[in-house]
Every structure is written in C-alpha cells, then in structure tokens.
Amino acid sequence: MEPGPDTVAPGHFDLVVVSNRLPVDYELAEDGTESWRTSPGGLVTALEPLMRASDGAWVGWPGVADREFEPFENDGISIVPVRLSTEDLELYYEGFSNDTLWPLYHDVIASPSYHREWWESYVRVNRRFAKAAAAAAAPGATVWVHDYQLQLVPRMLRDARPDLVIGFFNHIPFPPYGIFAQLPWRKQILDGLLGADLIGFQRLADAGNFSRAVRRLFGYSTRGVAVDVPSQNGQHRRVIAKHFPISIDAAAYEEMAKRPEIQARARQIREDLGNPKTIMLGVDRLDYTKGIGHRIKAFGELLEDGQLNVEDVTLVQVASPSRERVATYMQLRDEIELAVGRVNGDYSTISHTAISYHHHGYPREEMVALYLAADVMLVTALRDGMNLVAKEYVAVRHDGDGVLVLSEFAGAADELKQAVLINPHDIDGMKAAIVKSITMPKRERTRRMRALRRKVFDNDVAAWSASFLQTLTGGAAVPSGVPENLVNALRDLSQAETILVALDFDGTLAPHVDEPEDARAVDGTHDVVQRLLDLPGVRVAFVSGRALVSLKHVAEPQTQVLLTGSHGIEVQLDENGIELGLVPAELEQLDTLTRVLERIAGPVFGTWIEQKPAGLAVHTRLASAQDGQAVQRQARDELAELLPSLTVREGKNVLEFSVRSSTKGDALERLRVHTGADRVLYAGDDVTDEDAFTVLGEGDLGLKIGPGATLAGYRVRSPKEVTQVLALLADFRGAAQQAAAE
Ligand code: GDG
Numbered sequence: 001m002e003p004g005p006d007t008v009a010p011g012h013f014d015l016v017v018v019s020n021r022l023p024v025d026y027e028l029a030e031d032g033t034e035s036w037r038t039s040p041g042g043l044v045t046a047l048e049p050l051m052r053a054s055d056g057a058w059v060g061w062p063g064v065a066d067r068e069f070e071p072f073e074n075d076g077i078s079i080v081p082v083r084l085s086t087e088d089l090e091l092y093y094e095g096f097s098n099d100t101l102w103p104l105y106h107d108v109i110a111s112p113s114y115h116r117e118w119w120e121s122y123v124r125v126n127r128r129f130a131k132a133a134a135a136a137a138a139p140g141a142t143v144w145v146h147d148y149q150l151q152l153v154p155r156m157l158r159d160a161r162p163d164l165v166i167g168f169f170n171h172i173p174f175p176p177y178g179i180f181a182q183l184p185w186r187k188q189i190l191d192g193l194l195g196a197d198l199i200g201f202q203r204l205a206d207a208g209n210f211s212r213a214v215r216r217l218f219g220y221s222t223r224g225v226a227v228d229v230p231s232q233n234g235q236h237r238r239v240i241a242k243h244f245p246i247s248i249d250a251a252a253y254e255e256m257a258k259r260p261e262i263q264a265r266a267r268q269i270r271e272d273l274g275n276p277k278t279i280m281l282g283v284d285r286l287d288y289t290k291g292i293g294h295r296i297k298a299f300g301e302l303l304e305d306g307q308l309n310v311e312d313v314t315l316v317q318v319a320s321p322s323r324e325r326v327a328t329y330m331q332l333r334d335e336i337e338l339a340v341g342r343v344n345g346d347y348s349t350i351s352h353t354a355i356s357y358h359h360h361g362y363p364r365e366e367m368v369a370l371y372l373a374a375d376v377m378l379v380t381a382l383r384d385g386m387n388l389v390a391k392e393y394v395a396v397r398h399d400g401d402g403v404l405v406l407s408e409f410a411g412a413a414d415e416l417k418q419a420v421l422i423n424p425h426d427i428d429g430m431k432a433a434i435v436k437s438i439t440m441p442k443r444e445r446t447r448r449m450r451a452l453r454r455k456v457f458d459n460d461v462a463a464w465s466a467s468f469l470q471t472l473t474g475g476a477a478v479p480s481g482v483p484e485n486l487v488n489a490l491r492d493l494s495q496a497e498t499i500l501v502a503l504d505f506d507g508t509l510a511p512h513v514d515e516p517e518d519a520r521a522v523d524g525t526h527d528v529v530q531r532l533l534d535l536p537g538v539r540v541a542f543v544s545g546r547a548l549v550s551l552k553h554v555a556e557p558q559t560q561v562l563l564t565g566s567h568g569i570e571v572q573l574d575e576n577g578i579e580l581g582l583v584p585a586e587l588e589q590l591d592t593l594t595r596v597l598e599r600i601a602g603p604v605f606g607t608w609i610e611q612k613p614a615g616l617a618v619h620t621r622l623a624s625a626q627d628g629q630a631v632q633r634q635a636r637d638e639l640a641e642l643l644p645s646l647t648v649r650e651g652k653n654v655l656e657f658s659v660r661s662s663t664k665g666d667a668l669e670r671l672r673v674h675t676g677a678d679r680v681l682y683a684g685d686d687v688t689d690e691d692a693f694t695v696l697g698e699g700d701l702g703l704k705i706g707p708g709a710t711l712a713g714y715r716v717r718s719p720k721e722v723t724q725v726l727a728l729l730a731d732f733r734g735a736a737q738q739a740a741a742e
Contacts, residue, residue, distance in 0.1 A: 021061055022063070023044040024036045046462055065084055066085050094325055099112070099326055100119075126151070145157075156195070168193060173202065200468055247388075262372065270373050290380070292319060319358065343355055384412075394452045395456050472709060474710060499677055508685050509542075531730040543692065567649070647662075681700070681703065682701070
C-alpha cells in the first residue's frame with residue numbers, strides 16, 4: 001500500500017482539475033527530442049479560460065508509462081503529471097477501468113471481468129491521484145475530478161483535506177441498480193463518490209440510478225437531487241447528485257466549417273467517393289458500445305433488399321483505434337472488419353464502394369469536412385454517456401441541412417429530440433429510419449436542423465462547465481438587473497394554466513437587517529404581490545423560517561397570501577387558522593430543550609434565545625466570534641446526547657433546534673398540493689431554501705438571491721430585483737390572458 005494522502009501540505013492552486021489523462025501528450029521524436037503536444041479536447045477548451053483566470057492546475061497522466069515528470073507550465077496552465085507504471089496501466093487502466101467498469105456501466109453489453117488485483121491497483125492509483133491533487137490545492141480550493149477511472153478520489157481527498165470543495169463528473173452512464181449490484185466493490189465505489197459535494201451525471205436517469213443505489217446500499221435518505229450523508233456527531237453532509245449534460249465548443253466547430261479550405265475538402269470527399277446521391281457517415285472510437293456492427297447490418301440488409309443501391313448511397317465509417325490491448329476490443333475489430341468485408345465483397349462495384357472504412361484517427365479539420373460532406377449522420381450507440389459526435393455534426397451544419405439519426409440510448413437523445421430517434425436493437429426500425437432520412441424533404445430537414453442547432457448552441461461546453469461550477473461553488477458577485485435567460489423563463493412560465501409563486505421573506509423580499517423585527521419588504525413588493533393575486537390562475541405564498549406570528553408582523557401579507565412559517569411546521573392556508581398541534585412527547589422534549597439552552601446561552605453576553613412553535617433558536621450574532629462558537633458547540637454536543645431525535649438547523653449566527661422535522665421543501669410540497677398548481681416559481685436566498693429548490697421539477701423555476709452554492713437555475717442580486725422579476729411575471733401573464741381573451 002502506498003502512504004495515504006493525510007500528510008500532504010496544501011499547495012497554492014485555487015482550481016484543480018483531476019482526470020486520468022492530461023490535456024497534453026508527451027512526445028518523443030525519433031531523433032530523441034522530447035516535447036508536449038496539447039490535445040485540444042472540448043474539456044480543455046471549456047476550462048482553459050477559467051484555469052488561467054483562477055490560477056488553476058491540471059493533475060493527470062501524461063500518456064507515457066514509467067516516466068516521472070516534474071510539474072510544469074503549458075500555455076498558462078500548470079500541469080501536474082502523475083506517474084503510471086506499465087503494471088498500473090495493465091491492472092488499473094486496461095483492467096479495472098476498461099474491462100470492469102466500462103462494460104458494467106454500459107449495460108454489460110460485454111461481460112465485465114472482476115479481478116481482485118485489478119481492484120487493488122485501482123485503489124492504489126486513485127490514492128496517487130488524490131495525493132497529487134491534495135498537494136496542489138490551496139486552502140479552501142475547488143477540485144473537480146473527472147470520470148470513472150477516479151471514483152475513489154473524492155473520498156480520499158475529503159479525508160485528507162476537509163477544507164476543499166470537491167466536484168465529480170461522470171462522463172459515462174451510471175447503471176441501474178440491478179447491474180451495478182454485480183460489482184464486488186460497489187459500496188467502496190459509492191462511498192468514494194460521496195466524498196464529493198456535487199456529483200454530476202450526463203442524464204437525469206443516471207443521477208436517479210446513483211441515488212437509488214445509495215438508498216439501497218446505505219439507506220441514506222435522498223430527496224430530489226439531494227443525498228444526506230451522515231457524518232460524525234449526528235449531523236448530515238449534503239451531497240448533490242444532478243445531471244449536467246456535457247457539450248462541445250459549438251462556435252469553434254462552426255467557425256471551422258465556414259473555412260473555404262475545409263468546404264473545398266468536403267466537396268473533394270464527395271467527388272472521391274464517386275459523387276453518390278447520399279453520403280452516410282459514422283464516426284466512433286472502435287468500441288462495442290457504439291453499435292457499429294448493428295449499423296453495418298442494417299445498411300447491408302438495405303442493399304440486399306434493394307431498398308438502397310450502392311451507386312446512390314455510400315457509408316463512410318471512421319472507427320478510430322481504441323484500447324487495442326484489451327482482448328474484447330481486439331475481437332470487436334475482427335468482427336467489424338469481417339462484416340465490412342462481407343458487405344463490400346457482396347455489393348461494391350469497381351466504381352462504388354459500399355462502405356468506406358477507416359481504422360485511423362484523423363485531424364479535426366478532416367472530421368469537420370466529413371461532417372459537412374455527410375447527408376445523413378448515423379449515431380447508433382447501444383449505450384453512450386452523451387455522444388459528442390452527434391453534437392459536433394449539428395454544430396458544423398451551418399447550412400441548415402443534414403439529417404441526424406440518433407440512438408435513444410445515447411445521452412444526447414434527451415436534448416436532441418428533433419433528430420430521427422432510433423432503437424439500434426430494432427434492425428427493421430433502424431432500416432426504416434435510414435430510408436426516411438435519405439428521402440426526407442428539404443423543408444423537414446431544415447426545420448429539424450434549426451431546432452437541433454438551437455439546443456447545441458444554447459448549451460455549449462462553456463455553459464456546461466459554468467453551470468457545474470456555479471452549482472458547486474456559487475460563483476462570485478452577482479450583477480444587478482434581471483438576466484435575459486430569466487426573462488425568457490418567466491415568459492415561458494407565465495403560459496402555465498396555474499402558477500404558484502412561493503417566496504421566502506428575509507433576504508428575498510426584505511433585505512437582511514440586524515434586528516429581525518425591523519425587517520420590511522422593499523418598496524413595491526406589496527403592489528406587485530397584489531397584481532399577481534389579481535391574476536386568474538396565480539397563487540402567492542410566503543415560505544419562511546420565521547414563526548408565523550413574526551412573519552405576519554414583518555411581512556404584513558394580504559389575506560389571500562398563503563403562509564407557512566417555521567420551515568413548514570406552521571401553515572396557514574385559505575380557510576384555516578394556524579395549524580400545528582404538538583403531541584405530549586414533543587412538548588416534553590421542548591421543555592428539556594428550553595432548560596438546556598437557557599443554562600448554556602443565558603449567561604453569555606450577546607446571545608439570546610428565540611421561541612419557535614416547535615423548537616428554539618439560539619442567536620449569537622452580537623456575541624464575540626469565540627463565545628458564539630463555544631455556545632453553539634456546547635449546545636450541539638449536549639443536545640445530541642440528550643435529545644438525539646431533534647432536528648438541528650444551522651444558519652448565519654443562529655442554531656435552531658426543532659422537535660418536529662420539517663423543511664421548506666415540505667412546505668412547498670404542501671402548498672403545491674393545496675393549490676394544485678401546474679408550475680411553481682420559488683425564490684429564496686438561504687441554505688434552508690435549498691430544500692425547496694430540491695423539490696422543484698420539470699417546468700418549475702428556482703430563483704436564488706445573492707451569491708453562494710445553489711440548486712436554483714436562476715440568480716439575481718437582491719430583493720429589489722425580485723420585485724422586478726415578479727412584475728415581469730405579472731406583465732407576461734396579463735398580456736397572455738388579454739391575448740387569449742381577444
Ligand atoms: C466519453 C463518453 C461522452 C473520434 N474519432 C476521431 C476524433 N474523435 C472525437 C470525436 C469526439 C470524441 O472523439 C468522441 O466523443 P464521444 O462523446 O463521441 O465518445 P467517447 O470517446 O466514448 O467519450 C461519451 C464523452 O465521454 C464526453 O463526456 O459524450 O458518451 O463515452 O469529439 O470528434 N477526433 C479526431 N479524429 C478522429 O479520428 N480529431
């Protein structure tokens with residue numbers, strides 16, 4: 001065993017990216033000169049500006065075995081090479097990563113092999129990466145770990161450096177529990193991942209599979225995207241598991257496609273193929289997940305049936321070499337090449353080749369020329385995390401033409417719904433889709449391509465990384481005003497049949513003040529709330545952590561406003577008064593709680609106790625930092641022992657204990673049921689509002705006020721902007737209803 005990373009002293013980088021491969025490759029020329037070549041992947045393009053701006057480092061393997069390299073700088077990014085031996089490559093990389101995890105995570109299309117030596121090597125190598133990352137990261141730095149080869153790194157890092165903010169992104173699918181459960185080390189892998197603060201997946205379904213596995217194997221409670229991981233002293237650490245569909249640098253692809261020399265090359269390709277009416281294209285790493293064999297089978301049958309003719313249609317298949325030392329891949333190459341040979345032998349003529357097959361990698365310019373030349377792009381993966389080839393094809397087609405045939409088993413199918421979607425296992429269905437694509441009228445082709453291009457350009461790789469890092473760290477200062485994308489989302493929301501507008505009060509409608517009783521909503525709030533209340537199909541609710549009495553006092557809500565206080569413990573809906581009703585056991589706990597807190601906080605200057613309907617809060621804002629912390633620690637420790645079932649909630653200089661557990665998420669769900677609203681707008685500024693963001697679904701709108709990590713999709717600076725947001729919603733809704741009436 002290698003030494004753990006626990007002895008590592010912090011480094012000085014604020015952002016550390018960790019991936020199996022570095023964004024640079026080591027090259028040794030024949031004359032012995034050594035150099036580094038940048039491999040221009042999408043990830044590097046996306047992260048480069050961020051890395052430069054924030055003093056970033058990239059930790060990874062430089063692509064050559066048994067060599068030790070000192071950290072160095074390449075093009076403004078610090079590179080921290082991790083050494084892998086020939087044996088590590090065999091056991092950790094080719095073995096556990098590519099012959100255990102890869103097939104297991106891709107629906108066991110090939111059989112995974114389970115070997116204990118491979119696992120041991122995986123643990124050792126993950127520890128080496130964690131150690132290198134821990135040594136590079138500055139105190140409080142953000143570390144972003146990538147992909148299935150490094151799933152243990154988040155936990156190892158957290159143990160060594162609890163100060164770090166840790167994100168993980170899984171580029172490949174996360175399998176359903178029935179499959180994941182095969183893995184002998186399934187618990188260790190989940191535990192490794194749960195060391196992160198944020199775990200990103202490609203698809204909603206992947207994040208769901210992960211959360212289900214966590215529930216089944218650990219019994220941790222999960223809700224929406226939140227997983228509560230128990231930590232010492234009865235507390236929970238919240239981990240977010242959410243989908244962030246990756247993308248490409250769409251503008252860069254489009255720019256290349258507009259270059260005259262690349263367009264000339266595209267014309268040349270068509271000519272060299274004998275000017276067929278239709279060029280179909282497949283571009284894949286030669287991998288059994290990509291469905292290359294299924295594609296060739298469908299094409300071969302279409303030629304056999306006479307539905308297609310080799311004079312008219314050519315299939316170009318680029319199968320770039322991949323994992324050539326893994327036995328399954330050697331076998332796959334033989335199978336594919338046999339199939340290509342059969343089809344070509346049966347159908348090619350002297351002047352026309354049925355399948356133009358290429359087992360090599362091409363420069364990116366050549367790929368773009370191929371995309372431009374292709375009338376129909378075939379992406380027929382049996383299982384694929386995302387599939388960037390599909391997005392690249394769309395980005396390149398600035399002429400608005402071209403048809404994308406896309407497997408529903410590729411992550412891209414979630415976004416690219418205007419493609420011709422197929423099930424690659426259904427050979428007849430795939431054949432029909434190919435014929436449909438070849439014969440599709442121009443108008444339909446351009447209509448579909450326009451919609452696809454909008455999707456790819458709206459969520460490019462920069463938007464993807466920004467959204468991941470924003471959720472992980474909360475970003476920096478928030479600009480004033482209402483951002484354009486929020487205006488669009490409000491316009492869209494205003495179309496719903498019924499809308500619930502649920503608003504936190506302090507920090508959302510009212511600026512934070514020193515004395516809670518002095519809080520008041522900013523000017524214009526009352527009027528805009530009234531405008532919303534007057535609109536048919538709109539309900540307004542206040543969702544506060546305050547006790548209801550206090551909320552009513554400071555917010556002075558109109559009578560039609562629905563109210564929930566004390567994080568959902570108190571509710572005042574239309575006809576009812578305040579609902580609560582504690583049972584005797586809860587009253588007894590409340591008694592004990594009061595005695596303990598008065599004893600601890602009573603004598604300390606600058607602290608005070610606030611009565612809550614189902615608990616108490618100790619405020620320490622006016623005490624010295626040292627006294628405040630001491631009071632909080634003592635209260636927490638004593639009560640954890642005495643009343644372990646209490647719900648503890650930590651805010652800014654306040655520690656709250658409650659005998660009944662409820663969150664703003666519970667409050668919001670209750671309000672949704674009560675109002676029967678189709679869609680919800682929830683706005684809040686505090687960590688407790690994250691519980692409400694967690695229960696938002698498709699079509700709902702989450703709005704975070706101010707900086708800080710959040711699950712909300714939108715953000716504004718202050719309560720002033722919230723009134724503007726509400727006014728916009730009222731404007732849009734009013735206009736839509738007027739238009740409908742006319
Ligand atoms: C994994 C997940 C997920 C291919 N041949 C050549 C070449 N390529 C480029 C393509 C594309 C990339 O390689 C392949 O990306 P994919 O997304 O299609 O697939 P994987 O390699 O399996 O990637 C996948 C991805 O991670 C990102 O998260 O989407 O699901 O499996 O960019 O253009 N590029 C060049 N020459 C080639 O011959 N220059």
